[in-house]
Amino acid sequence: MLRLLWAMSVRTRYFLRRYMPTNILLDLIRTRRGLKWGIPAMLLAAPYLLAASICTNLLADGGPGWLSLLVLLLIWNALKFIVMGPVSLALLVRVRIQEAVARCRARRQDDAMESVAYTEASVA
Template sequence: MLRLLCALSVRTRYFLRRYMPTNILLELIRTRRGLKGGIPAMLLAAPYLLAANYCITVIDGGGSGWLNLLVLLFCWNALKFIAIGPVSLALLAGARLREQRERRALRGSGIGSAAGFL
């Protein structure tokens, strides 16, 4: 039974990471090339929060209770986009420090300097 639950959990996580649009965008932001887009991506939280607010308004006006699931989904996606900003800055800083160390190591070993080729 535990094995079945673990397998189901892994497959669900794979499906969500692979096919859900917000997760695809977050994966693109986590690449080295996309790290600079983390702060602008935080702006995408606003439409999600507006959609959640609209659903809450509809629910308060006598709307269907299943809209609570959409509110939960919209709030979760908004939180993901709010969190990616600081995370991307930390990852970008780490990547730049790593690249700087690699450049210093190459400079120190003489690889890439013009004097070695003359």
């Protein structure tokens, strides 16, 4: 039974990661080229929160109960975008530091190779 639940949860996660628009967008933001779009993507939380507010008002006025699930989905998507902004900023800083370190190492290695070549040329 536990194995069946595990397999079902893995397949559900795969489906949601692959086909849901917010997850696709968040996956694109997590790439190196997309990290710069994390902060502007936080603005996408506003329409989700507005839609959740509208659905909540409809629920308060006696709307159908299934709107509660929609409210939860909208708030969850808004929270994903709100959290992605600072996370992408931290990831971008980390990547930039790694790139700077790699450039510094490459420059040092090139300088070392030039000095070795210069020493060999002067000896010969």
